[in-house]
Amino acid sequence: MGENLWDIVESMDEPPKPEDGDKFKYWRSKNASALHVIQMSCNGDAFSEIRNITSAKEAWDILEVKFKPQPESTDKIISDDEVNNPDDQYQLYERFPKALKDGNLDATKEIITQYPNAVSKIISRTGRTALYVAAIAGHTEIVETLVEKMLPEDLEMKDSNGITALTVALYYNANTKIVECMVKKSKKLPTVVDSWGMPVIWAFRYCPIKMARYLYSVTTIEDLISWENHGYAAELISQAIITKCYDVALHLLHRCPQLATTLGIYQYTPVHILAIYSSGRPLKFWQKWINESIVIYGDRVIKEIYTKLPTNIDMSSDKELRGKVWSLQRVAMHFDILGFNKIYEMKLLHIQTSELLRRMCEEIKKLDENQISRSDIIIALFRAVEKENFEFVESILKLIPDLAEAYDIHGRNIFMAAINCRQDKIFSLIHGVGTKLAATNDVDADKNSMLHMAGFLSPHPQLDRISGAALQMQRELQWFKAVESVVPPWTCGWTNSKFLTPRQLFTREHKQLLSEGEKWMKETATSCTVVGALIVTIMFAATFTVPGGNDEETGYPKFLDDKTFMLFIISDAISLFSSTTSVLMFLGILTSTYAEDDFLKSLPKKLMIGLGTLFLSIAAMMISFCAAVCLMLDGKKSWVALFIISLASIPVTLFVLMQFPLLIEIYLSTYRPNIFNRKP
Structure with missing residues (x-):
């Protein structure tokens, strides 16, 4: 309305x-x-x-x-025979729900004694059962009292909206004792389908993980994987993947492998969900080192444990498994002591997802061409590209190489999508497929070639990983040049539906980034020029005002023969010349034409040399200062000299912390190997 x-x-x-x-x-x-x-x-x-x-x-x-619910349910509502007078009606429809909501245990027991059948009937004018009302209120003792008086099948009753008491208990409070009380009475309860779905799925989607795991542990798997519940079972695997409960997904998939390609109730298969949610963030270099250490030390043990299913296994009777678990605990303890437990957990999750992917691939292998085209595997493949899920894409293409020729809704193949999303590892897979030539000659629905894809601006999540607009522009140019080296020559002059060549498209798409890169370069160069010019002035003046002064007869410095004096002169000269070089480099940046190709090599090189020489000049200036202090004190008050030297290290350290990471990033960005690895 x-x-x-x-x-x-x-x-x-x-x-x-x-x-x-x-x-x-x-x-x-x-x-x-x-x-x-x-x-x-x-x-x-x-x-x-x-x-x-x-x-x-x-x-x-x-x-x-x-x-549409019926106005009355004659087999559930309190019958007229049970309600003899207005006082009885008040007891049931007014006093009973109020006692349940308020947690009045005595009043509840009194009404149950008087009307025993009320525990299994609808007792409110809004169509709710007694257990439903008590579950919402979250009063554990009252729920236990009601459940004790009920038959197992009574717990499966639904209100007028088709919702069970267990579902509302999970939704409103997720009280462990209340849920346990209900499930112990009726083992089928976690898999009873109501209008909100299935309770065990609801738990994984909305409740704390501890509650979800408990409910799954008491779920009758045979009921869950029955033919009529396949959609719900597939959805449970999907929700377990989303919440990173991969062991649950593995257990269920082990019992019913065909669930991997079954549509869940939200119209996605577990394969699709794995493509979206199993990718992780890139590791830093030290995290990669620790990750490799875990591979050497504990990968085999962990993998053996997580491929031995089911999850809820009694280890007391399996000495071999007990030994493996103990080994796993030692691995965990070892890395926890080192403070790297988070990396260990990441590795554990990776092993589980790899095993999950392997099992799903085994099931996909059984599908014929028509079944694959009707499923959402192709859509999942393209979503995996968007999410940078290299392992998923690699496994699927190894399994079904023909999917390299699949297209998305825009008419783009998998490698065009990889370029558009700037996924270099995934694009590198093109060197391992037999249809490489056909793939590089493809154009999409808008007549865009692969090189046009490189001409579009990168998605913001990819750009945000790079510091500064200038380095972002450099990365975009590197992508364009790298794709240009792979595609056939005709694509360079090919025009799309908007009559733009790849280079023209690149210029139009990167116009704002080019402007931001120029601004970033100029601001950085201006700030550093001021610092460099100040150091030049100071160190030039220090050359002619040496510590101790000059001899009146010869004009030579009085400390000329002292080794500390020579350190002062050399460090002063290094600081002067390096700061002068730094200023010249930054002036070169300020006077640049800022053409697109300047961002590829020329400007980053100048910035790298400028920052490097500026760092050297600051360090040399501090050394020169410390040498001068030592000369003036002449071995006396040595603690003062040590204190001053310690203070002198502060600006050098601050510069390293603030600017050195940028210097390293520029170097790696400019001189890194080719974007595409031809032997991934």
């Missing part, structure tokens, strides 16, 4: 026909909007009923027939 769409559903008139012109167009627009609203409001069960319906009114009518 708020969107003025209800009349489409409510109308009893025949819809207009295409020949009615504007009237038909108006109806078609409103019908599409109304149908979209209805579809978006449906869960998996409801959506399956109207999947192929194109009329909003027809979809509404189907849902109304199937799901």
